[in-house]
Amino acid sequence: MKKINLYIISGLMLLTATSLFSCKKLLEQEPKNSTYQEAFWKTAANARSAIAGNYGLLRTAMMDKNIRYYMYGDAIAKNLFTIQYNGDGLEGIQTGDFTFQYNLNTLGNYTLYYKTIAMSNVVIANVSKMTDAQLKDVDNPTAFRNNIVGQALFIRALSYFMMTRVWGDVPLVLTAYDDPINAPQLPRTPKADVMKQIETDCHNAINMLAWGYTDQGDAHVMANKGSVYALLAHLYLWRATMANVASDSPNLTDVNSADTTINTLIAKGGYTLTDTVNYKSIFIGRSSESIFEINMSENTLEGSASGIGLNFLNNTYVNNFGTNPRYFTVPRYLSQNFADNDSLDVRYKKNFDVSNPEKPICLKYSNVVYRNPAQKLDAYLSNNMVIFRLSDMVLLKAEIALYKGDVATARTIINASRKRHNVNPTLVDASETASDVMDEYIVERSREMYLEGHLFYDLLRTRRYADVVDWLTLSRFRQEGFYWPVDPALFRQNPFLKQTTYWLGKV
Structure with a gap:
């Protein structure tokens, strides 16, 4: 992770010359000094350009390397999604071998996520300091300032959440450095601390963002309170069962936090399930159930x-x-x-x-x-790339109910989903055990969330991976062998890095 902050100031320079969601050739730019920074943060238009660039970097990080968002969340769930062999080595990840050179150098490299995080840090640091006089062209400078910073906090939290599910421990960078050349090189931070920071960023963002949108052109593709609540719900459920893989018992504190978070989201978000007549519109984008998605329209x-x-x-x-x-x-x-x-x-x-x-x-x-x-x-x-939507949140309520031992509620949620999508569905019977209902839950998640970047993580959280991912044995799971190795090229740039534990001696 050599000097990820080299991209910060050059990114700002580039923002003024690009349109919404278009940040190109950052690696080709020369870093600018802090004098340029001081000249940039003068107007609301500057702040808007900066946050637009932040979303552009997020999109690039998720789309890069064979659309990595789906490679991590779907492709390695071997029997749910597969890649026709074409000689490029991607099929290796479906056998649990992440050591193919191509995959290591692409999917094992997290540099693009850190470019996104670096921009978030710059936006948070600089927009927070913008004065009301500099923001005189907006009606409410305080609300505008909070909105931009809240979105940057969400983008940073989402980036770290995606990374910690892929690599576990990752370097935690929260500072915008004025001198990127001399920014410190950092070791990997324990995943518990990373997840705590994600939670903190989410809570701070919630306090800064509104439920709705001032500009409807921003709806669903820029963060609001609902976006953050959805991320927070996923964080709590991931932490509830994945913070300690030596145990299969969920942390009920996090389970209860997820429950409360989703209840608030459903009650206050204003989202509604899309009628099945318009089912395809969900994935075109900006449907009534969309909570957050990446603009690709x-x-x-x-x-x-x-x-x-x-x-x-x-x-x-x-x-x-x-x-x-x-x-x-x-x-x-x-x-x-x-x-x-x-x-x-x-x-x-x-x-x-x-x-x-x-x-x-x-x-x-x-x-x-x-x-x-x-x-x-x-x-x-x-x-559009749908990241969070209401159907996802509703089904997570069934998972929460099962962790709490409330099998009847889980069964009701699963059956409601089946009835909504099918005129004559096969329903979960009242005689089925809690384990059977969890299996049915995974079936329903697999139907509903197919190719939306969630299925592999669902299997890990619920411990149903053995039914689908044949290479992930219990022994490998306990050793956290579902995490990815880090691209060896990053070690040449940062001597403080250590390889993912499971992959020590294998890469």
Whole structure:
């Protein structure tokens, strides 16, 4: 992690020349000194540009390296998602071998997350100091200042949350350095401390943000209170069962905190479940149940020419594509999760093309827009990356109920989800044990959250990984062998780093 702060000031310089969510070629910029910083933070427009750049860096970190957000959260859940072999080594992660050189140097490298965090630190430090006079062009300088800082706190918290689920212990950087050349190199911080900082950032952000949006153009793609509550709920549940993997008993303090957090979110957020008639609109973006998503819409020319959905599509759906998509859905996923009359489930009918039953196509993200529509050329995927939504939160309530021993409530939540999506669903029977209902919960999560970056973490939290991820034995789990190794290139830049414990001597 050599001098991650080299990107800070150069990022600010770049912001003034780029549009919303477009931060490019940061590595090619020369660092600027603090004199430029002092010249930059003068107006509300400067602050808006800075937070826009922060979101741009977050998007880049999540989209980079084969859309890493899905690689970590879905791809290694072997029997739920798979990659057609194409010789690039990605298939290695599905056997539990994270040591392929390509994967180590890409998915094992967290530099882009730290570029995002570095920008958050700069925004927090500088916008906090902006005076009311500098913000005279906004109606309420205090609310504006709080809103920008609150969003930066959320972005920092989300970045650390994503990293600690992938690597466990990670360096904790909370300072914006005026002199990036001489910024300190840091060791990895224990994951308990990282998670505590995420919690602190979330609480601070909640106090600064509102539930709604002043500008509806910001809705769902920029953070508000609801976004932070959703992140906090996931943090509590992750910490409840993953802070100590030597035990399978959840920490009920964190479970109760998750419960309270979700209750507040549902009561005050104003989110509503999308009618199944409009099911596909959820993944185009900005639906009524959306809590936070990454903007990737062609409405703002922010579509993706390499989005996860395009990798599943063939020439039936995209002009000039080949007959065999790069990725496909494992047939076993469909047969195990949508058996018998469950094929009537709207999530089965809308999300999958099973014309080739050996290589089903996922259609969850298939809103293709051509920038040259007359000739159907320059295909871009116009589907926002949904990070948190109401259906996710509602189902987490079933997990919480099971941790508390309330099997009846969990069963009711699961069955309600099935009834909403299917005219004749297979329901969870009242005679089923708590363990059986947890299995049914994972089935329902697998249906609802497929290819949304959650499934592998669901399996880890609930200890249902052995049913799906055959390479993750109990022994390896207890050794935290689900975490990723750190790219060896980072050790040449930072002598204080240590390799992830499970991978010592293996990388």
